[in-house]
Amino acid sequence: MVEIDALAKRFAVDGGEIVALSAITVAIGEGEFVCLLGPSGCGKSTLLKIVAGLVEPSAGAIRIDGRAVTAPGPDRAVVFQDYALFPWMTVADNVEFGLAARGVERVRRRAVSTELLRAVGLTDFAEKYPHHLSGGMKQRVSIARALAVDPVLLLMDEPFGALDAQTRFVMQQELLRIWHAYRKTVLFVTHSIDEALYLADRVLVMTARPGRIKAEIRVAAERPRDISSPEFSRLRRQALDLMADEIARSMEQEVTAGVTA
Amino acid sequence: MSEASVAGAVARPAGQPHRRRALSREFVLGAGTVVLFVAGWKLVHWLRLFPPWAFPSPEQVVGAFATTIRNGKLLTNTLASVERQIVGVVLAALVGIPGGLLLGSSRDFRAAFLPLCRMVYPIPGIAWIPMAILWFGVGFTSTVFVIFFTGIWPILFNTMAGVATLDGQYTDVARAYLAPRLFYVRRVLIPGSLPFIITGIRLTYGVGWRVIVGAEMISSITGLGFLIDDARWQMRPDIMVAGMITIAMIGWVMENWAFDWLERVTIERWGMKSAPR
Numbered sequence: 001m002v003e004i005d006a007l008a009k010r011f012a013v014d015g016g017e018i019v020a021l022s023a024i025t026v027a028i029g030e031g032e033f034v035c036l037l038g039p040s041g042c043g044k045s046t047l048l049k050i051v052a053g054l055v056e057p058s059a060g061a062i063r064i065d066g067r068a069v070t071a072p073g074p075d076r077a078v079v080f081q082d083y084a085l086f087p088w089m090t091v092a093d094n095v096e097f098g099l100a101a102r103g104v105e106r107v108r109r110r111a112v113s114t115e116l117l118r119a120v121g122l123t124d125f126a127e128k129y130p131h132h133l134s135g136g137m138k139q140r141v142s143i144a145r146a147l148a149v150d151p152v153l154l155l156m157d158e159p160f161g162a163l164d165a166q167t168r169f170v171m172q173q174e175l176l177r178i179w180h181a182y183r184k185t186v187l188f189v190t191h192s193i194d195e196a197l198y199l200a201d202r203v204l205v206m207t208a209r210p211g212r213i214k215a216e217i218r219v220a221a222e223r224p225r226d227i228s229s230p231e232f233s234r235l236r237r238q239a240l241d242l243m244a245d246e247i248a249r250s251m252e253q254e255v256t257a258g259v260t261a
Numbered sequence: 262m263s264e265a266s267v268a269g270a271v272a273r274p275a276g277q278p279h280r281r282r283a284l285s286r287e288f289v290l291g292a293g294t295v296v297l298f299v300a301g302w303k304l305v306h307w308l309r310l311f312p313p314w315a316f317p318s319p320e321q322v323v324g325a326f327a328t329t330i331r332n333g334k335l336l337t338n339t340l341a342s343v344e345r346q347i348v349g350v351v352l353a354a355l356v357g358i359p360g361g362l363l364l365g366s367s368r369d370f371r372a373a374f375l376p377l378c379r380m381v382y383p384i385p386g387i388a389w390i391p392m393a394i395l396w397f398g399v400g401f402t403s404t405v406f407v408i409f410f411t412g413i414w415p416i417l418f419n420t421m422a423g424v425a426t427l428d429g430q431y432t433d434v435a436r437a438y439l440a441p442r443l444f445y446v447r448r449v450l451i452p453g454s455l456p457f458i459i460t461g462i463r464l465t466y467g468v469g470w471r472v473i474v475g476a477e478m479i480s481s482i483t484g485l486g487f488l489i490d491d492a493r494w495q496m497r498p499d500i501m502v503a504g505m506i507t508i509a510m511i512g513w514v515m516e517n518w519a520f521d522w523l524e525r526v527t528i529e530r531w532g533m534k535s536a537p538r
Contacts, residue, residue, distance in 0.1 A: 054436055082430065097440075101440040101441065131531065132532075
């Protein structure tokens with residue numbers, strides 16, 4: 001159980017203050033897949049980083065299974081947007097990074113990375129360096145790195161944003177397969193309506209800055225979902241209506257302030 | 262310092278796969294120019310444009326090589342210089358890399374030490390020589406001291422820049438996955454800064470090798486600098502030129518082989534070569 005309670009984040013900018021997030025209250029059940037959907041600059045990535053413990057909130061609290069968290073911890077793992085693999089480590093060493101940081105001995109680390117690289121279909125690439133890999137493969141490594149530390153909560157920050165449409169679709173299916181197999185709670189940030197509706201049990205639509213939770217869309221459909229079904233179209237229409245104003249406002253903000261997230 | 266970096270950056274063919282084919286054409290052009298240069302040199306000598314006692318012919322220089330190799334002077338003096346150079350550069354790296362890591366990662370450390378560094382840095386290495394002689398006498402230690410004080414700056418400042426430009430996302434990953442401080446330094450900070458650190462060592466080597474000769478002329482009775490300076494008293498310009506060519510060759514070998522090799526087995530293998538150098 002992950003609880004985000006009355007969370008707010010303000011940034012000091014020269015002379016003034018920007019309210020990035022305001023009054024965010026969310027509860028995520030065990031094993032649930034939740035998407036944060038919002039226009040660019042709405043603070044959804046900031047929210048994810050606060051949950052990860054990488055950014056400090058200005059107000060509010062986060063609790064995981066009742067314990068308050070204020071810093072990164074072993075219960076959470078992050079998958080970053082541009083993979084953030086270390087180019088100087090082999091694929092296997094990248095996957096084992098979190099375990100090595102925790103002092104897990106080499107033999108046990110190797111066993112975990114071998115298992116996970118098999119799970120994401122990259123067994124043959126264990127000793128390669130990341131620059132030999134395609135974007136989709138890099139993101140698989142990044143997911144394997146996150147799973148290696150066996151977190152309760154998997155935090156994903158627009159993980160497929162940099163991929164082309166086909167690879168992206170393959171990776172979404174792949175992620176659902178992994179999610180089924182490993183049963184992690186997932187908080188997934190995206191600005192793609194289709195991606196959110198395809199993946200999530202629940203989609204939280206955020207407003208433009210200051211970011212708040214504007215609405216919640218429950219997606220009950222069985223997976224794998226048919227994105228051409230009437231039900232999916234209805235949800236897409238609903239999400240689009242919710243998003244339209246926010247996207248317009250977000251673009252206005254960008255034009256006036258010249259700031260993006 | 263900048264001339265070393267420019268030479269290092271420009272002399273390298275850009276694309277690795279095309280290296281072989283490009284090499285033959287480049288080689289012919291490069292070697293042709295060297296041959297023309299020697300021919301021009303011979304011509305100047307033949308026309309007696311300079312007095313012969315001050316301007317050796319290419320054959321005389323070859324002869325000087327033969328003599329100094331036979332009597333062992335070239336080898337012993339080269340070894341003396343290379344030894345000082347290596348000790349000086351290694352000391353500069355041992356202090357400069359940790360110092361640069363600290364300067365790069367700690368705001369307080371930067372605030373405390375950077376102003377002092379910026380004040381001491383512009384003092385040319387040669388200016389330290391009289392002081393070095395007072396402290397250490399003539400010989401090995403004073404030369405190493407001068408190389409160290411000249412060479413520390415490029416490695417220090419480059420390492421600092423490497424840390425400062427390290428992708429913030431790497432730091433986020435390290436924090437998110439609970440990397441302890443030392444683990445972070447060893448597995449993330451140092452390899453992540455390596456493109457800059459290698460450039461720093463390259464420059465340190467370059468400025469060290471440039472200053473060593475001056476230092477040896479004043480504060481040593483061995484080394485290539487001494488060999489060249491001593492040849493002046495013997496009116497042997499051929500030996501001077503032989504010493505100069507030896508210096509050039511050793512510098513060239515180090516910069517184009519040793520450091521290229523170091524880059525090949527590290528940042529090139531990791532696909533990090535595009536980083537600014």
